[in-house]
Amino acid sequence: MQKAPFITSYLTEHTADDAFATLAGYRAHGGYEAARRALTQMSPEQVVELLKDAGLQGRGGAGFSTGMKWSFMPKDSDKPKYLVCNADESEPGSFKDRLLLERAPHQMLEGILIGAFATGADKTFVYVRGEYAHPANVLQRALDECYAAGIFGANCLGTDLRHDVVVTRGAGAYICGEETGLLESLEGKKGQPRKKPPFPAQFGAFGMPTTVNNVETFSHVPHVVAKGADWFRGFGTEKSPGTTIFGVSGHVKRPGLYELPLGTRLDEIVFEHAGGPPDGRKVKGVIPGGMSMPILPASQLDVPMANEFLRERKTMLGTGGVMVMHDATCMVRVGCIITYFFRDESCGQCTQCREGTGWLHKIMQRIERGAGSPADLDLLLDVASKMEGQTICAFADAAAWPVQGLLRHFREDFEEHVKQGKCPFPESFEL
Amino acid sequence: MPKITVDGASYEVAEGRTILQALDDQGVLMNGVDIPHYCWHPKLSIDGSCRLCQVEIEGIPKLQIACNTPVRDGMVIHTRNERVEKAREGVMELLLINHPLDCPICDKAGECKLQDYAFEYGVPHARTREPRRAGKKRVDLGPTIVFDQERCILCRRCVRFCREVPGTGELSVFSRGDQSVIETFPGEPLDNDYSMNVADICPVGALTTKDFRFKIRVWFLEDVPGICTGCAKGCNVHLGVANNRVYRYVPRRNDAVNGTWICDEGRLSYARIGADDRIAGHEVRQPDGRALPVSIDVALEEAAERLRGVIDRKGAGAVGILASPHATNEDLFVARRLLEALGSSQAGVAVRTGRSDALLIQPEKAANAEGCRRLGFGPAEALLERARGGAVAALLVLGHDALATQGPELLETLRGLDVVLLADSHRSELERVAQVVFATRVVAEKHGTLTNHAGRVQRVVPAVEPSFDAHAEGEIMWRLGRALGLPGFDGAWDLQAVSKALAETVPAFAGIDLASVPPDGVPRADR
Numbered sequence: 013m014q015k016a017p018f019i020t021s022y023l024t025e026h027t028a029d030d031a032f033a034t035l036a037g038y039r040a041h042g043g044y045e046a047a048r049r050a051l052t053q054m055s056p057e058q059v060v061e062l063l064k065d066a067g068l069q070g071r072g073g074a075g076f077s078t079g080m081k082w083s084f085m086p087k088d089s090d091k092p093k094y095l096v097c098n099a100d101e102s103e104p105g106s107f108k109d110r111l112l113l114e115r116a117p118h119q120m121l122e123g124i125l126i127g128a129f130a131t132g133a134d135k136t137f138v139y140v141r142g143e144y145a146h147p148a149n150v151l152q153r154a155l156d157e158c159y160a161a162g163i164f165g166a167n168c169l170g171t172d173l174r175h176d177v178v179v180t181r182g183a184g185a186y187i188c189g190e191e192t193g194l195l196e197s198l199e200g201k202k203g204q205p206r207k208k209p210p211f212p213a214q215f216g217a218f219g220m221p222t223t224v225n226n227v228e229t230f231s232h233v234p235h236v237v238a239k240g241a242d243w244f245r246g247f248g249t250e251k252s253p254g255t256t257i258f259g260v261s262g263h264v265k266r267p268g269l270y271e272l273p274l275g276t277r278l279d280e281i282v283f284e285h286a287g288g289p290p291d292g293r294k295v296k297g298v299i300p301g302g303m304s305m306p307i308l309p310a311s312q313l314d315v316p317m318a319n320e321f322l323r324e325r326k327t328m329l330g331t332g333g334v335m336v337m338h339d340a341t342c343m344v345r346v347g348c349i350i351t352y353f354f355r356d357e358s359c360g361q362c363t364q365c366r367e368g369t370g371w372l373h374k375i376m377q378r379i380e381r382g383a384g385s386p387a388d389l390d391l392l393l394d395v396a397s398k399m400e401g402q403t404i405c406a407f408a409d410a411a412a413w414p415v416q417g418l419l420r421h422f423r424e425d426f427e428e429h430v431k432q433g434k435c436p437f438p439e440s441f442e443l
Numbered sequence: 444m445p446k447i448t449v450d451g452a453s454y455e456v457a458e459g460r461t462i463l464q465a466l467d468d469q470g471v472l473m474n475g476v477d478i479p480h481y482c483w484h485p486k487l488s489i490d491g492s493c494r495l496c497q498v499e500i501e502g503i504p505k506l507q508i509a510c511n512t513p514v515r516d517g518m519v520i521h522t523r524n525e526r527v528e529k530a531r532e533g534v535m536e537l538l539l540i541n542h543p544l545d546c547p548i549c550d551k552a553g554e555c556k557l558q559d560y561a562f563e564y565g566v567p568h569a570r571t572r573e574p575r576r577a578g579k580k581r582v583d584l585g586p587t588i589v590f591d592q593e594r595c596i597l598c599r600r601c602v603r604f605c606r607e608v609p610g611t612g613e614l615s616v617f618s619r620g621d622q623s624v625i626e627t628f629p630g631e632p633l634d635n636d637y638s639m640n641v642a643d644i645c646p647v648g649a650l651t652t653k654d655f656r657f658k659i660r661v662w663f664l665e666d667v668p669g670i671c672t673g674c675a676k677g678c679n680v681h682l683g684v685a686n687n688r689v690y691r692y693v694p695r696r697n698d699a700v701n702g703t704w705i706c707d708e709g710r711l712s713y714a715r716i717g718a719d720d721r722i723a724g725h726e727v728r729q730p731d732g733r734a735l736p737v738s739i740d741v742a743l744e745e746a747a748e749r750l751r752g753v754i755d756r757k758g759a760g761a762v763g764i765l766a767s768p769h770a771t772n773e774d775l776f777v778a779r780r781l782l783e784a785l786g787s788s789q790a791g792v793a794v795r796t797g798r799s800d801a802l803l804i805q806p807e808k809a810a811n812a813e814g815c816r817r818l819g820f821g822p823a824e825a826l827l828e829r830a831r832g833g834a835v836a837a838l839l840v841l842g843h844d845a846l847a848t849q850g851p852e853l854l855e856t857l858r859g860l861d862v863v864l865l866a867d868s869h870r871s872e873l874e875r876v877a878q879v880v881f882a883t884r885v886v887a888e889k890h891g892t893l894t895n896h897a898g899r900v901q902r903v904v905p906a907v908e909p910s911f912d913a914h915a916e917g918e919i920m921w922r923l924g925r926a927l928g929l930p931g932f933d934g935a936w937d938l939q940a941v942s943k944a945l946a947e948t949v950p951a952f953a954g955i956d957l958a959s960v961p962p963d964g965v966p967r968a969d970r
């Protein structure tokens with residue numbers, strides 16, 4: 013694991029320094045001063061307004077305004093209220109939260125403390141991906157330091173704010189990252205997303221009003237509070253301010269993490285920062301935001317990495333997991349891998365998702381084997397369209413979109429399989 | 444009250460209901476407004492997983508599921524346009540890609556929602572070329588239910604039922620995605636007092652009862668509305684009838700009584716109707732102890748003869764009636780009139796009691812125990828005590844419940860009387876002590892009303908005809924009264940007239956006659 017991204021900005025400036033994961037090291041860089049300011053000099057409403065002004069958007073995939081989300085928490089409820097920090101990071105191609113957990117746990121905890129103050133939450137559950145044993149341990153150690161220093165507990169930072177943080181380990185399913193699947197899992201049940209309404213802000217963890225935010229989202233918060241909305245808006249685009257940590261993987265010379273402003277062009281990330289494809293190879297396609305997001309062909313990489321631009325190309329930023337594929341890659345095999353993943357990970361509640369993911373995978377495999385028919389291409393699109401926008405959670409969309417993307421831009425790969433009756437990419441990765 | 448518009452028709456609905464609930468409240472769901480649905484069930488929590496009930500709501504870009512979307516005032520809903528139909532078609536196609544399509548050998552065929560909806564809303568041809576998902580075909584889930592994994596559409600109604608109704612939670616979905624499967628935990632079979640309801644609510648042929656499986660094709664069955672007589676709850680049922688035989692009970696929805704459920708014991712009690720131990724004709728006991736089959740007229744003459752003897756020797760006040768809590772209110776009213784005409788106060792009723800629960804099962808194991816009380820029949824013990832003391836010389840015994848409550852001592856008591864007349868439906872030891880035995884009809888074979896434990900008066904109609912000569916207790920007693928020349932017992936047996944008289948003369952039944960009782964009964968809380 014990298015200790016710091018190849019390119020750093022405010023989030024990852026100090027992560028190369030081992031001490032930054034300790035309370036003393038974090039304090040040496042002004043740690044918990046933003047929280048102190050919020051708790052002692054601001055009202056919760058002012059914090060929420062500040063985040064809205066800054067335009068911070070969730071970094072967990074959906075890109076929803078964090079300030080807005082916090083404002084949905086009921087103010088006059090007599091029930092306990094909860095925050096959940098989503099550290100389940102299981103989107104294939106996404107590995108940024110791990111760095112923040114391992115190398116900058118206090119930064120995230122400070123964001124949580126500010127969130128607790130702003131939303132009036134009594135407790136935060138940090139739901140850490142099951143396989144992230146080390147990050148969970150680092151986080152727990154940081155949290156223990158906080159309790160010893162009076163940062164959390166009965167009188168947070170010496171104020172009369174009471175807030176507790178609990179680190180829980182995930183149950184090892186992709187769907188436990190979906191916020192309501194997470195809540196079920198957190199409650200000790202099978203990780204299956206909940207139907208909405210009710211929404212988590214009314215009926216969340218253990219039936220209490222709850223707000224779920226991603227690790228990185230919380231990590232931005234202290235910076236916004238410390239340096240202000242205008243400063244934050246100095247990064248990124250008008251509609252998508254701030255930086256994010258791109259995780260670049262696949263066929264590039266320098267795979268790894270890059271903290272860059274939103275709106276950085278995808279070709280700049282792939283070619284300049286990550287060094288482009290191995291010598292002698294050309295880029296064929298790039299998935300811009302983790303496996304659920306539709307792929308872009310080499311000809312469309314001149315796009316700023318922000319949702320307002322990516323949407324025009326029928327894809328999205330997702331979790332910023334940039335997956336690069338070179339020209340020997342068989343896009344049908346890519347389709348097989350993607351559809352297998354979603355088939356395997358569907359929780360199985362919704363008809364379209366349970367049955368559609370399996371069917372997509374079977375059709376993909378058939379085409380890859382060389383047994384596909386011309387009609388199968390449209391069948392894939394038709395099945396995908398039946399899954400889209402009709403299910404309990406966005407998983408079914410996440411399973412349908414990549415298939416649509418592959419056929420949108422690489423239809424000829426599929427047609428060649430059908431025509432030749434075999435896979436025309438002998439040098440592609442093995443399935 | 445919010446007003447909603449569905450396909451152009453407006454409804455005033457209750458606050459806080461979802462679209463499907465509101466339409467169900469109005470009684471129009473699948474009865475004017477067709478929104479096909481699998482996972483939603485009116486008496487279970489909302490699941491929202493089958494996604495079949497999607498509708499278009501003006502102002503909301505995506506289709507919404509009707510089962511979980513709360514109504515709002517002014518909501519305009521479309522259930523029939525192209526978009527909605529396309530979405531349904533999509534769900535139906537996806538549900539069918541892995542379905543075994545073994546309707547020809549499936550017991551649910553004919554009442555299967557997958558069949559029905561596929562016909563109504565599906566696509567006519569299959570586009571899958573892959574083998575269908577294979578699953579276990581005959582999983583023994585417990586003493587009552589067999590499960591076919593391949594047919595299951597994972598609507599989770601059965602899972603929610605076990606968790607929410609009996610609270611036993613035997614069933615769960617194991618694994619995930621397209622490997623999901625309904626199962627029980629090892630060593631924990633599906634075994635509770637209500638287990639067989641899962642077969643009714645399973646929209647497909649995945650869950651079938653061992654009792655009904657492969658007995659008959661359901662399209663041969665006529666559903667006759669009736670009442671379960673297993674206990675004082677009086678659960679509403681449909682009797683499945685073919686060839687003059689009752690093949691099953693299934694719950695008939697009545698939100699004021701049993702909702703959509705019945706207990707297993709009650710469900711299986713249909714078997715008593717056509718049982719081998721029915722009393723299949725009237726009998727007169729010969730001096731040598733043998734029973735002689737006779738016509739009803741001969742039996743009545745013999746009975747009247749014997750009663751006259753007792754009346755002459757000991758007075759009409761020595762004639763008593765031990766009533767049956769299985770008899771209808773009308774039957775019992777005739778019994779009461781008979782005693783009044785005789786000037787006797789010797790009446791009582793024996794009610795067998797047993798296990799009960801908070802859900803449906805009542806301690807009194809008869810359908811009309813409350814009706815008996817409301818018509819003035821007190822506990823059998825007092826009557827039998829007086830009989831032992833010599834105050835009763837002739838007893839007309841209806842049914843044999845007293846055998847269960849009094850034990851063999853009852854036979855002793857009866858042997859001590861001058862005359863014992865029995866009117867009953869099933870064989871018992873009582874026949875041996877009775878001089879005359881009348882074959883009676885069971886509830887499924889007659890018209891009448893029954894009063895359940897909560898005072899609700901419910902109507903029954905004949906679902907089958909006995910294959911032998913049998914009569915309602917009321918008719919037998921009427922004809923006996925006429926044979927004795929008692930005042931008020933003239934003319935032919937006329938149930939309608941009896942029912943009218945009951946409604947007119949007994950305050951507890953004021954205004955309730957056969958013709959006026961609606962299918963879901965009439966509540967009568969006051970005693």
Ligand SMILES: Cc1cc2nc3c(=O)[nH]c(=O)nc-3n(C[C@H](O)[C@H](O)[C@H](O)COP(=O)(O)O)c2cc1C
Nearest residue numbers: 070071072098100101102189190191225226229406
């Ligand atoms: C199938 C699926 C998996 C998801 N996995 C994650 C995850 O691992 N981590 C995460 O933060 N968000 C994940 N999300 C998004 C969450 O549902 C939720 O939107 C997010 O945690 C909200 O935080 P944010 O507003 O800070 O982005 C997932 C969503 C879906 C549909």
Ligand code: SF4
Nearest residue numbers: 359361362365405407
């Ligand atoms: S869309 Fe898929 S993953 Fe999400 S709830 Fe439905 S079945 Fe589960």
Ligand code: SF4
Nearest residue numbers: 595596598599601645
């Ligand atoms: S067995 Fe029947 S009721 Fe249970 S989940 Fe399957 S289809 Fe639904």
Ligand code: SF4
Nearest residue numbers: 671673674678706709
């Ligand atoms: S609860 Fe009573 S009335 Fe209802 S089905 Fe069972 S035995 Fe019959």
Ligand code: FES
Nearest residue numbers: 480493494496510
């Ligand atoms: S009935 Fe609404 S989703 Fe199943």
